[in-house]
Amino acid sequence: MVKICCIGAGYVGGPTMAVIALKCPSIEVAVVDISKPRIAAWNSDQLPIYEPGLDAVVKECRGRNLFFSTDVEKHVFEADIVFVSVNTPTKTQGLGAGKAADLTYWESAARMIADVSKSDKIVVEKSTVPVKTAEAIEKILTHNSKGIKFQILSNPEFLAEGTAIEDLFKPDRVLIGGRETPEGQKALQTLKEVYAHWVPEERILTTNLWSAELSKLAANAFLAQRISSVNAMSALCEATGANIQQVSFAVGTDTRIGPKFLNASVGFGGSCFQKDILNLVYICECNGLPEVAEYWKQVIKINDYQKSRFVNRVVSSMFNTVSSKKIAILGFAFKKDTGDTRETPAIDVCKGLLGDKANLSIYDPQVTEDQIQRDLSMNKFDWDHPIHLQPTSPSTVKKVSVVWDAYEATKDAHGICILTEWDEFKKLDYQRIYENMQKPAFVFDGRNIVDADKLRDIGFIVYSIGKPLDAWLKDMPAVA
Ligand SMILES: NC(=O)C1=CN([C@@H]2O[C@H](COP(=O)(O)OP(=O)(O)OC[C@H]3O[C@@H](n4cnc5c(N)ncnc54)[C@H](O)[C@@H]3O)[C@@H](O)[C@H]2O)C=CC1
Numbered sequence: 184m185v186k187i188c189c190i191g192a193g194y195v196g197g198p199t200m201a202v203i204a205l206k207c208p209s210i211e212v213a214v215v216d217i218s219k220p221r222i223a224a225w226n227s228d229q230l231p232i233y234e235p236g237l238d239a240v241v242k243e244c245r246g247r248n249l250f251f252s253t254d255v256e257k258h259v260f261e262a263d264i265v266f267v268s269v270n271t272p273t274k275t276q277g278l279g280a281g282k283a284a285d286l287t288y289w290e291s292a293a294r295m296i297a298d299v300s301k302s303d304k305i306v307v308e309k310s311t312v313p314v315k316t317a318e319a320i321e322k323i324l325t326h327n328s329k330g331i332k333f334q335i336l337s338n339p340e341f342l343a344e345g346t347a348i349e350d351l352f353k354p355d356r357v358l359i360g361g362r363e364t365p366e367g368q369k370a371l372q373t374l375k376e377v378y379a380h381w382v383p384e385e386r387i388l389t390t391n392l393w394s395a396e397l398s399k400l401a402a403n404a405f406l407a408q409r410i411s412s413v414n415a416m417s418a419l420c421e422a423t424g425a426n427i428q429q430v431s432f433a434v435g436t437d438t439r440i441g442p443k444f445l446n447a448s449v450g451f452g453g454s455c456f457q458k459d460i461l462n463l464v465y466i467c468e469c470n471g472l473p474e475v476a477e478y479w480k481q482v483i484k485i486n487d488y489q490k491s492r493f494v495n496r497v498v499s500s501m502f503n504t505v506s507s508k509k510i511a512i513l514g515f516a517f518k519k520d521t522g523d524t525r526e527t528p529a530i531d532v533c534k535g536l537l538g539d540k541a542n543l544s545i546y547d548p549q550v551t552e553d554q555i556q557r558d559l560s561m562n563k564f565d566w567d568h569p570i571h572l573q574p575t576s577p578s579t580v581k582k583v584s585v586v587w588d589a590y591e592a593t594k595d596a597h598g599i600c601i602l603t604e605w606d607e608f609k610k611l612d613y614q615r616i617y618e619n620m621q622k623p624a625f626v627f628d629g630r631n632i633v634d635a636d637k638l639r640d641i642g643f644i645v646y647s648i649g650k651p652l653d654a655w656l657k658d659m660p661a662v663a
C-alpha cells in the first residue's frame with residue numbers, strides 16, 4: 184500500500200489529504216502536525232476549520248485510510264510520498280522583512296525529513312513558496328541524506344476557502360512540476376497517478392519545477408489584480424455616477440475577460456493574496472526587475488486604498504466623527520462560508536474606526552470573540568505563524584464587543600458596516616433593525632449584498648461600494 188504523509192494539518196493539508204484519502208482507498212494517508220490541539224480537533228467531531236462538505240469527507244475516511252497524528256517522525260519515516268503544507272508567512276524581521284517569505288517552518292520540516300528517513304522518498308511542496316525554493320530544499324535534503332534519494336516535486340494548491348471540497352473534487356487543473364531527469368519524471372508520474380484516481384488526465388498539467396512554483400504566485404497575483412482593478416473602478420464609479428455592477432457585467436461578458444472574480448468589495452483578504460504578491464515583489468527586486476516589482480506592488484496599494492476609502496466614507500458621512508458612536512460590524516471573516524480571519528479587510532476597517540474612537544459591536548456567524556480580539560491586537564503578519572508561536576494573551580480591545588446575533592449588534596447603533604457577504608445578512612429584517620437604531624441610520628455595504636433601494640425606502644442612508652451615491656453622501660465627500 185502506498186503511504187502518504189502530509190506535514191501541516193491546516194486549511195490546505197487537512198482538506199487536501201481528506202480528499203486524496205476519499206478518492207484513493209488504496210492509499211494510506213497520515214496528516215501530521217506539531218500542534219496538539221489542532222490534531223485533537225481533527226480527531227474530534229469539531230474539526231479545526233469550517234469548510235462546507237469537509238465533515239462528511241473526514242467522517243467517511245478517518246480511521247479507514249486517513250489518520251491525524253502528532254507523531255510526525257513516525258509517519259514521515261513510513262511514507263513513500265511526503266507532502267509539506269506548513270506555514271510560509273511573510274518575514275517580519277531581517278533581510279526582506281515585510282515582503283520575503285519566511286521559510287523557517289519549511290526548512291525545519293525538510294531537515295526533519297532528512298533526519299528520520301531510511302528509505303527513498305518523494306517530497307512534495309504543497310505550501311506556496313518562492314520560485315527556486317525546491318533547489319534550496321534539495322540542498323538541505325541531499326546534504327543530510329546519508330545516501331537516501333529524494334525527489335522534489337512542486338504541486339501548488341489552488342483551492343479557495345469556503346469551496347475547498349468542491350475545488351478539490353473538480354479542480355480546474357492539478358499542477359505538478361518536477362526535475363527533467365528520468366528520476367524526476369518517474370516521481371512526477373507517481374504523483375500524477377494519485378490524482379488520476381479522480382482528476383481527468385487532461386487536467387493534470389506537468390511542468391518543470393520553477394514553472395510550477397512560479398505559476399502559483401502568478402495565479403494569485405492575477406486573481407488579486409482583477410479585484411484591485413474592479414475596486415479601482417468602483418472609486419471612479421462613485422465619482423461619476425456609474426454603477427460598478429453594471430460595469431463589471433458589461434466588461435465580464437467579453438469572453439476574453441470572463442464574468443468571474445469581478446465583484447467590487449471593501450478589499451480582498453485571506454491568508455495568501457497579499458503574502459504571495461509581497462513575495463513576488465521581493466523576488467522581482469532580487470532579480471533586478473524593479474519595474475515589474477512596482478507593477479505588482481500597486482495591486483496591494485489599491486487594496487489598502489479601498490479599505491481606508493471605506494473607513495473615510497463611514498466617518499465623513501457621520502458628520503466627520505464616529506467618536507463614542509456605536510458601529511455594528513456585520514461579518515469579520517475574509518469571505519463567506521469560512522471562519523478564517525487571516526488578513527481579513529475587517530481588521531483594517533475596524534482598526535480605522537477604532538482610530539476614530541468608535542465603539543464596535545461585531546457579529547460573525549463563524550468567528551469567535553477570542554479570535555476577533557487576537558486579530559485586532561496582533562501585529563501585522565504575526566497571525567501566519569503556527570498558533571502556539573502566536574502571542575498567548577493579547578490585550579483586549581476595550582471598545583469592541585462581540586455578540587452572537589445581528590440584531591444585538593445593530594441595536595442602538597448609528598451605523599452598520601457589512602464586511603463579509605454572509606447569505607444571512609441578505610435576509611435580515613432591516614425594518615426591525617432600523618427601528619432599533621439611532622437616527623439618521625446608516626448602512627455601509629462593503630460587499631454589495633443588500634437591496635439598497637429597499638433599505639432607502641425604510642429610511643436608511645445607504646452606501647454601496649461603487650454605486651451611485653445618496654445625496655447625503657455626495658454632500659459629505661470622503662477625502663482619502
Ligand atoms: N489557506 C489556503 O486557502 C491556501 C494556502 N496555501 C498555502 O499552503 C500553505 C499552508 O497554508 P494553510 O494550510 O492555510 O496554513 P495553516 O496555518 O492553516 O496550516 C499550517 C500548519 O502547519 C503546521 N506546521 C508548521 N510547521 C510545522 C512543522 N515543522 N511540522 C509539523 N507541522 C508544522 C502548523 O502547526 C499549522 O497547523 C501556505 O504556504 C499557504 O500559502 C495554498 C493554497 C490555498
Ligand SMILES: O=C(O)[C@H]1O[C@H](OP(=O)(O)OP(=O)(O)OC[C@H]2O[C@@H](n3ccc(=O)[nH]c3=O)[C@H](O)[C@@H]2O)[C@H](O)[C@@H](O)[C@@H]1O
Pocket residue numbers: 311340341342343344345403406410443444445446447448449450451452453454455456517518
Ligand atoms: O492561495 C490561496 O490561498 C488561495 O487564494 C485564493 O483563495 P481564497 O483566498 O481562499 O479566497 P478567494 O475566493 O480567492 O477570495 C479572496 C478574497 O478576495 C475577495 N474577492 C473575491 C472575488 C471577488 O470578485 N471580489 C473580492 O473582493 C474575497 O471576498 C476574499 O476576501 C484563490 O482564489 C485560490 O485559488 C488560492 O488557492
